[in-house]
Amino acid sequence: MKKLLIANRGEIAVRIIRTAREMGIATVAVVSEADEFAYVAEVADEVIVIGPPPAGLSYLNHESVLRAAADTGADAVHPGYGFLSENAEFARKVIAAGLIWVGPAPESIELMGDKSRARRAAQDAGVPTLPGTQSALSDDDDVPSIAAQIGYPLVVKASAGGGGKGIRLVKSAESLLETIEIARAEAQAAFNSSEVYLEKFITHARHVEVQILGDGIDFVHLGDRDCSMQRQQQKILEEAPAPNLPDEIRKRIRDTSVELVRKAHYVGVGTIEFLYDPTTQEAAFIEMNTRIQVEHTVTEAITGIDMIREQLRIASGEKLGFTQNDIVFTGSALEFRINAEDPANKFMPSPGTIDVLTLPGGLGVRSDFGFTAGKSVAPYYDSLLGKIIVWAPTRQAAIRRSERALSEVDIQGIKTTTGLLRKLVSLADFENVKHHTKYIESDVDLIGGAK
Amino acid sequence: MDIISPLPGVFYRKPGPDKEPYVKEGDTVAAGQTIGLVEIMKQFSEVRAESAGVLLEFKIDDFGIVNPGDVVAVME
Incomplete structure (x- = not known):
């Protein structure tokens, strides 16, 4: 792999370019007309405008993306998350064009994209299902x-x-x-x-998931995550490892997830999502995502493994090169999604120019953003501005450090979810793991009064 | 009474890619009738006619970009 085209935008495009640069791989950013002056256009080696602002005419346009790859001589395509990342037809076109597809085989995308087939595959592998x-x-x-x-x-x-x-x-x-x-x-x-x-249906469920990695022959898990803090089924605060999970449940979901991808001869990174019922202490399969996820950063924090690097290595045909015993889990990590939304006004999207963007620093604090101060947030795309990832040796220390880190955040010019995140991380129910996937919506104070 | 979008975003004349448009130019519309959608950051808001009348002309194409206050359609 010499030159990688990133078929995405925002924080994940910047994230992918950072690792590619460390590996000596040149990068091509494809952007819509609305993103011509986005931060990603400054950090990529080459920038190609592929179409008008609506995603259907640019980021989702197979032919425009493939033409940009041909015009720039890129030899690989990374789809990021969302957009074309779980589109088997696009994956086939990338492969047919003689390019490296940074993702699993199109057949794997199709299998896991069909929820009832995926459920059957999970059952065959011994993954617990509802x-x-x-x-x-x-x-x-x-x-x-x-x-x-x-x-x-x-x-x-x-x-x-x-x-x-x-x-x-x-x-x-x-x-x-x-x-x-x-x-x-x-x-x-x-x-x-x-x-x-x-x-x-489980009334008060937690959302836990297992990260897997494989080269089609050897497979490992990179532990689990908890993403129970959600609003309208959209995750906003994630952590690794999943707290308060009985050892036998943790072992079962990790081992059976590896078994599922082994049976599927899966290549690359993937996430097996589960509902966990704390009352009955049962976990059950929801679905498998066949792409890098927004919250991969918390797994990176507790394993020290650069997951984009693993994706690029394995897509290039390299072997996994390590075993489960080589993976050491250390400490606890939280991720906070900073969205351009107004929590005080029904989470109304808040596009506009970012006047001030002060991000936190200090030991164990990482900020992955697709924007810098002075940049504009276009109204056409997802509202995710970036993520703050906080690591500490224990979960409690990670919570205290997160409170400190979030207090340093200052974003002006647009409305963001920062205030809500400050409230969430300081809740006793969060520290005591009493939250669940409907927690935010069931608490009027959180969705009504957050500043 | 022209129909104005209060939001920025992408204007759609159809509820889905394979669907018929909500209304065509020259159609009579009722007060409160949906004439299109505006998508802002993956959230969809309906654009409605404030009063009854004939929709003469769309000023924004399907998939067109709207800014707050833009006239989306001219009514008679």
Whole structure:
């Protein structure tokens, strides 16, 4: 790999370029007309404008991205997260063009992108799953009796869904068939597939996930994370390792996750997501993400492994080169997502020019941002400005250090989620791990009054 | 009464890529009827006609960029 094209924007594009530079790989940033003067355009070796601001005409445009690769002589494409990162068709086009695709095989993307097939693959590997249908519902299924067996409340999930999209809750038998019909119509509209399946619903669940890494032959896990602090199924505060997880559960989800990717001959980084019910102490598979994730940084903090470096190495055809015993977990890390949103006004997106951007420093504090002071936040894309990652030898020390680090943050000109994050990290319920995926929405003080 | 977008973002005339447009030029629209969407940072807001009338002309194309206060469509 000599020259890497990054088919993404914002903080993850900057993050990828940093590692590529350390490895002596030249970089090409593709940008929309709205991002021509973005920070990434300053740090990349080459910059190519690939289209107008709407993502559909630029970052999601297969032909424009591939043309930029051809024009610049890039020999590899890193898709980052979101955008084209889990698009098997695009992956095939990259490979067909003779380029290195920094990601798993298109077949792996398709397998895990189909939620009911992924669930079956998980079961085959011994990964714990929730009670539910084995595969998508068919017309001959006796749906009410299947639902009664699973028990209420349950959720109807779109097979082609993911990332919290395409899920509907059914509280009792009365609304079952009607909800399935709506879910089918929604799934058809959003994902062009009306396949849905049923799964038991956990009322107060935590979100835990296992990071895996493999070269198609050898596989390791890089431990687990907890991403339970969410708003509308969007993560905003993540940590590693997952706190208060019984040893046997931790071991089971880690080992079976490795087994899942071994059976799939998986290549690259991947995340197996679980719901964990603290009451019954049971974990169950949700889905697998076949890309680098926003929160990979907390795993890097506790393992010392540069995951982008591993992606680039393995995509180039190198062997994994280490075993599970070589991986040492040290301390505890938290990640805070700073979004351009106004928590005091229903999290309304807040585009505009960043007048002041003061980020924290000190031991164990890392800031990964796609912006610098004076840059504009365009209204066209995701609201993530950047992330602050804090490491300390213990979770409690990491919380205290995070409070200190967040107090140093000063961003002016646009509204951000910084104030909400300061509140969240100082909650006794967070320190005591009493939070869950609906915690933020269930506390009016947090969504109403955060400054 | 022209229809104005209060938000910046991308204007869509259809609810989805494979869908029919909400309204066509020359259509009669009711007060409160949705005539398009504005996407700002992945959040979608409906653009509605404030009063009933005939929608004469769109001033912003499908996938066009809008700024706050821009006229999206001209009404009669």
